[in-house]
Amino acid sequence: MRNALFWLLLIVVALAIGGTSVLKTGTAQAQQQLPATHFGAPDSGQALTSGMVTGFSGARAARNPQAPDARPVGQQVCTACHAKEADNFAHSTHALGMETALKRDGSTATCEACHGPGSTHARNPTQPGQIIAFTKKGGTPVETQAATCMACHSGGPRDHWLGSVHQRNGLSCSDCHNPMTQVAAEGLTAKQSINQTCATCHNDIRQQFNRRSHMPLPEGQMACVDCHNPHGTLNASLVKTDTVNETCYQCHAEKRGPFLFEHAPVRDNCLNCHTPHGSNQHALLVAPMPMLCQQCHSHMRHPNDLMTTQQLASGAGPNERAMGRACISCHAQIHGSNSPSGPRLHR
């Protein structure tokens, strides 16, 4: 009896200790996760981690090399002349954090954290360059603009901003972001959605998604950033992961395999047969079957009779290999087979 009581007590104590430690790790994780980060980079919130407002507390006026004598004047001075802009700004992600930080410490920079010290601009507003402007005619070089934002946002997804195709082509952060107004639910994008923002310059690509076969981007279920990192990558075409296939596997995991019998071009690159932005062929294919297959398979055993117009489904003597689903009516496991009798990708 005493023994049983002892064990009961031990279990209760053990459960209590276990329970609290679970709670503790729960909060620790929540704290680590607080700053909103995207692109799945583990350290993208680096500059912002230790607490809710810290990303803004102690913020200083940005450095403006064109106005070396300017001094910070504080946001009241700015809002005296820019009431309308300040009103728009008030609902944005930065404003909410900056207001909180300012309440804690009155020396925190707000407007001037992005626009630089404003004393000389306030005295002579029409002289270009005296305030860091993010517009084409504002007189501030693009490098200064980017450096201003990067003072808080370097690293993580922006590790490869310098040298990226967008940076080299003279884009500014403000070509895609407008921190002055909250027009999008997230990401402070310049247009209402990420896709619309990209389409301001890449409308041709956006149009390809209107083709017969496309992934559900026009339907709002995907965005360009599911596959691209607009801030820069180490590979071609700003593809988010090291290889094109890794990007596709994010959502089409079953195509990763492993397969007992692989189909070499699938392993090599999905784009050997598919086009990512839209196609008028079935299933985003780059060419209709059987021509797709015959780009590579015209000189091996049975497929060595090249399909001609005569043999196509609409021709005089249609060949079974060109009817219906063409080659894939027999070679159905085109992405790879796990069947012991599937070396020809039949099953």
Ligand code: HEC
């Ligand atoms: C005395 C009034 C006044 C004050 C104070 C003032 N501004 Fe301005 N600001 C102006 C005027 C006027 C313009 C338009 C100048 C022009 O179009 O050439 C302007 C333009 C700007 C621009 C746009 C530049 C461009 O071409 O894109 C920014 C950004 C700006 N101000 C920020 C600020 C900030 C930040 C502060 C506070 C540090 C501030 N201003 C204080 C009057 C003022």
Ligand code: HEC
């Ligand atoms: C997080 C950085 C950031 C902060 C903080 C910020 N701005 Fe801006 N501001 C910008 C950017 C970027 C633009 C260019 C927007 C665009 O593309 O039109 C801009 C544009 C402006 C303009 C030009 C007119 C316009 O709307 O395009 C004025 C004026 C201005 N800001 C004033 C202010 C004032 C006043 C504050 C503080 C209440 C402030 N800004 C805070 C980044 C900032």
Ligand code: HEC
């Ligand atoms: C003083 C530091 C500071 C400066 C300067 C700054 N930011 Fe931020 N920004 C932050 C912090 C902190 C957050 C995180 C807010 C959050 O996640 O809640 C943030 C968030 C963002 C976001 C994400 C918003 C969202 O809703 O997901 C974007 C985009 C952004 N900033 C762009 C810019 C751009 C563009 C500039 C330059 C014009 C800039 N920032 C300048 C501190 C700064």
Ligand code: HEC
């Ligand atoms: C070509 C367009 C484009 C340019 C240029 C651009 N961004 Fe972005 N940025 C985006 C898009 C789109 C998102 C939203 C990504 C998401 O939600 O996954 C984003 C997200 C962000 C975020 C929030 C998420 C994160 O990555 O932590 C920050 C901060 C940010 N950008 C800062 C910047 C800064 C700073 C610059 C300039 C050096 C810049 N961006 C230039 C398109 C751009």
Ligand code: HEC
């Ligand atoms: C202000 C215009 C502008 C916006 C907005 C813009 N881009 Fe670009 N983008 C460019 C320019 C310019 C190039 C270089 C074009 C070239 O070299 O042909 C480019 C190139 C690219 C490339 C090709 C890279 C390569 O190596 O070939 C990709 C991918 C890309 N952008 C994706 C995006 C995405 C995704 C967005 C939205 C988040 C976006 N862009 C928004 C201007 C823009």
Ligand code: HEC
């Ligand atoms: C399903 C993934 C995926 C989506 C979604 C996607 N892309 Fe791409 N994109 C790619 C891949 C993969 C390449 C590389 C193509 C190559 O190497 O031939 C590419 C290439 C590009 C290029 C450069 C080559 C070219 O075709 O001109 C641009 C520009 C581009 N994409 C812009 C965009 C824009 C803008 C969007 C959103 C409207 C978008 N992409 C959506 C996967 C995607």
Ligand code: HEC
């Ligand atoms: C963010 C998720 C995502 C990524 C990344 C992605 N896809 Fe898709 N893909 C989808 C969704 C969702 C569908 C639609 C599925 C459906 O309708 O059942 C789809 C459909 C397809 C289809 C069939 C289209 C049709 O008309 O039947 C092909 C082929 C395809 N994707 C290839 C690719 C390739 C190649 C890549 C890499 C460049 C890729 N996908 C990356 C989500 C994604």
Ligand code: HEC
């Ligand atoms: C050798 C050419 C080829 C390559 C390479 C290829 N595919 Fe396909 N894929 C096809 C064909 C053909 C179809 C149409 C199958 C059908 O209609 O049943 C298809 C269909 C699809 C579909 C839609 C139907 C399904 O099976 O879910 C997706 C998704 C897809 N492919 C993804 C991928 C991905 C991801 C890669 C890269 C890992 C890839 N494909 C590489 C030929 C290829």
Ligand code: HEC
């Ligand atoms: C980009 C070139 C390319 C394309 C397009 C392509 N294949 Fe292949 N395929 C190959 C290569 C390379 C092999 C491996 C050949 C080997 O191992 O000897 C292969 C292997 C095969 C095999 C197995 C044959 C064997 O000897 O192991 C079949 C069946 C096959 N492909 C059918 C197709 C069909 C059907 C299509 C069209 C949907 C197609 N392929 C499209 C390159 C391609």
Ligand code: HEC
């Ligand atoms: C009616 C069913 C059928 C159709 C349709 C068909 N095949 Fe085959 N294919 C087979 C069979 C069965 C084999 C296995 C022959 C063997 O193992 O000797 C084969 C073998 C192959 C091989 C491997 C050849 C080798 O060296 O062993 C390739 C490559 C191939 N087919 C490609 C194609 C292409 C490309 C098409 C479309 C033009 C196609 N097949 C249409 C049934 C078909």
